[in-house]
Amino acid sequence: MDILVCIKQVPETNEVEVDEKTGVLKRDGIDSKMNPYDLYAIETALQLKEEQGGRVTVLTMGPPQAEEIIREGFMMGADAGYILSDRRFAGADTLATGYTLASGVKKIGEFDLLICGMQTTDGDTAQVGPAIAEILQIPHVAYVNKIEGVTETNLTVQKDMADSIERVEVSFPALITVTKEVNQPRLPSFKRKLETRDWEIKMLTLDDFADRKEEHYGLKGSPTQVERIFPPESNVEKTTWEGSGEELAGLIYNKLKEMKFV
Amino acid sequence: MSLLSVDYIKCNLCQKCVEACPFAAIDVIDDKIEFNEACKVCKICIKQCPEGAISLAETNQKSVNKDEYTGVLVFAEQVEGEVHPVTYELIGKGKELADKLGQDVNAVLIGHGFDKQAENILGYGVNNVYVYDQPELAHYRVEPYAAVLEDCIQKFKPTIILVGATSIGRSLAPRISTRFKTGLTADCTVLDVKENTDLIQIRPAFGGNIMAQIITPKHRPQMATVRYKVMTAPAEVENPTGKIVICSVDGSKLSSGVSVLQVTKKPQVDSIVDADVIIAAGRGVREEKDMKMLFELAELLNGKLAVTRPLIENGWGSYHQQIGLSGRSVRPKLIITVGISGSVQFVAGMKNAECIFAINSDPTASIFNVAHYGIVGDLYEVLPRLIEQVKEGGTIDAL
Ligand SMILES: Cc1cc2nc3c(=O)[nH]c(=O)nc-3n(C[C@H](O)[C@H](O)[C@H](O)COP(=O)(O)OP(=O)(O)OC[C@H]3O[C@@H](n4cnc5c(N)ncnc54)[C@H](O)[C@@H]3O)c2cc1C
Numbered sequence: 001m002d003i004l005v006c007i008k009q010v011p012e013t014n015e016v017e018v019d020e021k022t023g024v025l026k027r028d029g030i031d032s033k034m035n036p037y038d039l040y041a042i043e044t045a046l047q048l049k050e051e052q053g054g055r056v057t058v059l060t061m062g063p064p065q066a067e068e069i070i071r072e073g074f075m076m077g078a079d080a081g082y083i084l085s086d087r088r089f090a091g092a093d094t095l096a097t098g099y100t101l102a103s104g105v106k107k108i109g110e111f112d113l114l115i116c117g118m119q120t121t122d123g124d125t126a127q128v129g130p131a132i133a134e135i136l137q138i139p140h141v142a143y144v145n146k147i148e149g150v151t152e153t154n155l156t157v158q159k160d161m162a163d164s165i166e167r168v169e170v171s172f173p174a175l176i177t178v179t180k181e182v183n184q185p186r187l188p189s190f191k192r193k194l195e196t197r198d199w200e201i202k203m204l205t206l207d208d209f210a211d212r213k214e215e216h217y218g219l220k221g222s223p224t225q226v227e228r229i230f231p232p233e234s235n236v237e238k239t240t241w242e243g244s245g246e247e248l249a250g251l252i253y254n255k256l257k258e259m260k261f262v
Numbered sequence: 263m264s265l266l267s268v269d270y271i272k273c274n275l276c277q278k279c280v281e282a283c284p285f286a287a288i289d290v291i292d293d294k295i296e297f298n299e300a301c302k303v304c305k306i307c308i309k310q311c312p313e314g315a316i317s318l319a320e321t322n323q324k325s326v327n328k329d330e331y332t333g334v335l336v337f338a339e340q341v342e343g344e345v346h347p348v349t350y351e352l353i354g355k356g357k358e359l360a361d362k363l364g365q366d367v368n369a370v371l372i373g374h375g376f377d378k379q380a381e382n383i384l385g386y387g388v389n390n391v392y393v394y395d396q397p398e399l400a401h402y403r404v405e406p407y408a409a410v411l412e413d414c415i416q417k418f419k420p421t422i423i424l425v426g427a428t429s430i431g432r433s434l435a436p437r438i439s440t441r442f443k444t445g446l447t448a449d450c451t452v453l454d455v456k457e458n459t460d461l462i463q464i465r466p467a468f469g470g471n472i473m474a475q476i477i478t479p480k481h482r483p484q485m486a487t488v489r490y491k492v493m494t495a496p497a498e499v500e501n502p503t504g505k506i507v508i509c510s511v512d513g514s515k516l517s518s519g520v521s522v523l524q525v526t527k528k529p530q531v532d533s534i535v536d537a538d539v540i541i542a543a544g545r546g547v548r549e550e551k552d553m554k555m556l557f558e559l560a561e562l563l564n565g566k567l568a569v570t571r572p573l574i575e576n577g578w579g580s581y582h583q584q585i586g587l588s589g590r591s592v593r594p595k596l597i598i599t600v601g602i603s604g605s606v607q608f609v610a611g612m613k614n615a616e617c618i619f620a621i622n623s624d625p626t627a628s629i630f631n632v633a634h635y636g637i638v639g640d641l642y643e644v645l646p647r648l649i650e651q652v653k654e655g656g657t658i659d660a661l
């Protein structure tokens with residue numbers, strides 16, 4: 001079976017802060033890594049391939065440096081990798097991101113199954129997977145936490161519904177998003193690193209797509225706009241206590257007692 | 263071709279923008295400032311440029327006719343006939359927005375075999391409940407549910423759609439926003455509306471300690487998801503005047519590649535969501551064994567123990583104990599945070615608590631911005647004594 005996994009490069013640290021005085025965003029370091037949930041998506045694809053045969057392709061939209069995570073995908077066992085990179089993709093919200101990725105998928109080929117992580121650690125929307133499925137007009141199952149079985153035509157999975165677990169069957173072509181319960185991702189292998197060192201990573205731009213209308217991509221294709229950013233508000237009516245452990249414990253205790261919590 | 267445009271005559275390549283950009287999205291290429299794919303259009307560079315050389319290029323998006331869309335539509339989520347309580351919270355917020363606009367708030371209920379559910383929803387004061395009760399809709403499957411919601415949107419043309427950020431809502435809403443090529447903002451913590459009907463959507467953003475205000479200025483309907491326990495459910499109205507409107511879609515539109523084989527209720531876990539008292543532990547707790555101390559305090563106060571995300575990552579708690587943007591939202595009567603810095607993602611899940619005590623040794627920790635009682639001190643000094651006192655009872659003389 002042919003499987004495609006969408007992976008994203010995210011910042012290593014999440015420590016972005018607003019400097020209260022200047023209003024400037026600060027970020028310590030800009031090291032990046034693969035979105036942790038996407039490791040589970042790759043592992044799911046590799047296990048299905050081991051059972052059914054076929055190919056695993058990894059795909060990302062991002063700057064050329066996103067090559068690193070494609071190589072990581074190769075080291076885990078992926079067979080091919082693509083980067084969608086074009087300045088005209090910049091500023092994309094989840095609709096434009098979904099549209100760009102779906103356009104890439106159409107260009108690359110036909111797949112039985114698409115797999116996404118359940119969410120990213122920077123965007124954290126969980127919207128991109130379902131958006132891709134909608135554009136490709138295929139069904140999706142979100143929050144898959146167990147793969148029960150696979151045949152040539154369909155997949156049986158369990159999905160997490162907060163208060164219940166559902167077993168569902170979905171026929172190909174389809175898209176699933178996976179949680180961290182689904183498996184334990186393998187580590188990238190050094191042997192694979194050597195083997196795949198010279199593998200080509202294919203780079204696609206807007207000019208490679210069937211739909212080349214710029215207004216469907218990047219900021220222009222994004223219905224949502226960030227109007228302003230600001231530091232979180234603070235509570236004005238507050239009491240601050242300082243002192244020894246003994247004193248502080250006493251103050252807390254008395255207050256809790258006054259409020260009838262003890 | 264970029265969204266932010268640079269006036270190359272004004273630009274003297276001082277590179278202040280390159281430094282200021284928190285996303286490393288600006289490069290100097292061939293002596294020109296260029297933006298790359300990492301750009302989030304936060305507009306910081308526009309403010310930072312001393313020459314005023316950077317501006318936002320018009321995107322020339324065409325606007326829909328906003329007047330064709332009116333009212334707030336709430337997706338009334340139900341599983342096996344049980345309406346999810348986030349629905350009532352969304353109705354509360356939806357009413358507030360609709361009142362500001364002088365428009366209606368309506369709900370759409372999708373499923374099969376309803377009896378009193380629609381009446382119950384009317385009890386919260388909505389103008390109409392649109393009910394789609396068809397056998398194909400017995401279980402949530404994405405294509406049929408999307409087809410029904412599409413039908414409802416086309417018939418009633420709401421300007422705002424609110425959906426709970428549950429596993430169903432987060433799966434269905436992006437399908438619909440994509441189908442209508444409109445905006446969807448996930449996990450909003452604050453919602454308001456402008457006179458021109460633009461929905462103001464505020465959420466923690468960019469994976470950092472900042473909030474973003476997001477709008478969908480040229481598309482309708484505008485869509486937002488909101489987590490459970492972030493908004494407040496309204497009181498039930500005495501004599502509901504709303505109407506139940508029975509709708510349906512043609513069965514041929516309700517086919518699906520998904521079939522539900524089995525639904526198993528999870529064993530009831532001890533949930534922090536409904537707890538009145540919560541003790542929340544953060545990374546200030548040094549070792550796993552020290553969690554015992556927090557657990558003991560929680561027990562003594564008849565409360566539940568909750569944790570921040572890093573502790574889940576350490577394996578010191580299970581996911582259902584995590585408070586925050588990617589965990590649970592809580593609004594207990596009392597929460598005591600212990601060794602928690604107060605990142606926006608954590609605060610998003612607890613700032614509606616009635617009374618917040620925060621224990622942290624760093625007086626500049628941002629948790630003190632939301633705490634009602636800020637205790638600047640070492641948890642290892644404070645907690646053992648507090649526990650002792652609670653055990654002993656009595657009153658401590660004023661200090
Ligand atoms: C998209 C996204 C979603 C996220 N979702 C969540 C979420 O749902 N929930 C969540 O919690 N986080 C979430 N995070 C992570 C969040 O940004 C923070 O990293 C996290 O909340 C920090 O946890 P903490 O306060 O326990 O740790 P830290 O930030 O490390 O804070 C530890 C605090 O303990 C104090 N301390 C140390 N020693 C002592 C002592 N002896 N006595 C008293 N105080 C002490 C320190 O002063 C410090 O303030 C998310 C991040 C992203 C990017």
Ligand SMILES: Nc1ncnc2c1ncn2[C@@H]1O[C@H](COP(=O)(O)O)[C@@H](O)[C@H]1O
Pocket residue numbers: 005006007008035037038041059060061062094097101115116117118119120123124125126127128129
């Ligand atoms: N730029 C991107 N490139 C490739 N895949 C992506 C990208 N953004 C999101 N995804 C996929 O969509 C999932 C959900 O992302 P999000 O909607 O940002 O939470 C991720 O786990 C990825 O599988």
